[in-house]
Amino acid sequence: MREKWKNNFSEWYNEIIEKAEILDVRYPVKGVYVWYPYGYKIRRHVVELIRKILDGTGHEEALFPLLIPEHEFAKEAKHIAGFEDEVYWVTHGGLEPLKVKLALRPTSETAIYPIFALWIRSHADMPLKIYQVVNTFRYETKHTRPLIRLREITTFKEAHTAHASMEDAERQVREAISCYRSFFDTLGIPYIISRRPDWDKFPGAEYTMAFDTIFPDGRTLQIGTVHNLGQNFSRTFDITFENPKGEQEYAYQTCYGISDRVIAALLALHGDDSGLCLMPEVAPIQVVVVPIWFKDKKELVDSEVEKLTDELHDFRVHVDSRDIRPGSKYYDWEIRGVPLRVELGPRDIEQGKVTLVRRDTGERFSVPRSEVRERVRETLAEISSSLKERAWREMESRIHTAAHIEEIKKLVVEKGGVIKTTWCGREACGKSIEDRVDVDILGILDEEPAQGSCVGCGEKAEKVIIMGRSY
């Protein structure tokens, strides 16, 4: 059943975040939440996954300070202009006013790049590829939401790179996109990759590539961004290197990041009216074993359950031996999205079988006890691929094409989601399209050749764009 999930998504989301013990939203600061142990375990698997991908492609993890002195923060004019409304400032040490105000990082360019200037001497020091997993602070004024729009982003995974040529920075942008693709693919999160319009790129970047997904309510969520910074920051922070010709040159840089939003998407896209459906890859518990006790058979069942858990030691298994009815146990683990349930009772034991129940489809079936390990492995893999496939299918069904402005207006009201259309590429025209339909241009699809005319002005279309209302 996915009635509430689909038709009343916001309520579903807020409820499930609490009930599944992901976040405690009662912390008394707006936009700031507490991770429950269960939610934190999911977070840990997600972080381990991105670490594995980044480590495997030559990135190195480091850790830079949370506090940024005002004079560094303010150096890059466009960057400060883009972030100044969102910065928290530390102004006092105890009762004493600080001589230099300190920003709580909203992102770490201005903490990292003065140090890159010290680390980089020659072209042989590059490419330099660093990442960190940290919390960042943004004083968001739009409606805050758990994991989606945070004032303390607790899981900011940001990478910063420096290169000896623009071509190598371009190659790095492609590598970053491919890292994020494989990350989202493992999590079964569908995405659209687009180039942000110039007026919406990262403050200080040459250009921004973004990953967006579409939620069940038709609104889009930006779940990752990759920026080519060119030499904008290296000029400001004096990051120079000696090139092979012996000349001093400014480094070419990129940066890219993902946040807690990844976890929001993971929870939101794979769910139903009974709760979460976690991807086995990141589920804190992959298999929950529920013993079915019958009067005098409790000891027999318990000893068989113990053997069974031993056989399943390759997986993250939990035995629910609480003294409550099996039905209540099923309910609890369904909310928390445990992908697979194993039931074992006297009858199963007699027949040499165990009962498996899939969280995603509700399907219930018996497998021979001797094959249980293999069958669990197979079923988890099937759950993973079918959740992923369903999420992609659903996202694609929320993308519509329009050739006229009236059609866009109609689609916005009737269907929501993302609208694909054509544009001449001129900023003034783009902004007027946004105003007339009251929907934003999310990005440009570089790969798709434009045909026909611009929906805004009727002149020759140069670009295929996607539009949508985002979180």
Ligand code: P5A
């Ligand atoms: C890239 C990493 C940056 O900050 N500097 C280092 C670059 N890019 S960004 O687009 O501004 O942010 C990266 C991603 O963070 C998510 N995000 C948020 N998540 C939760 N709450 C917020 N308030 C918030 N703001 C941004 C987005 O997914 C974004 O792509």
Ligand code: ZN
């Ligand atoms: Zn136009």
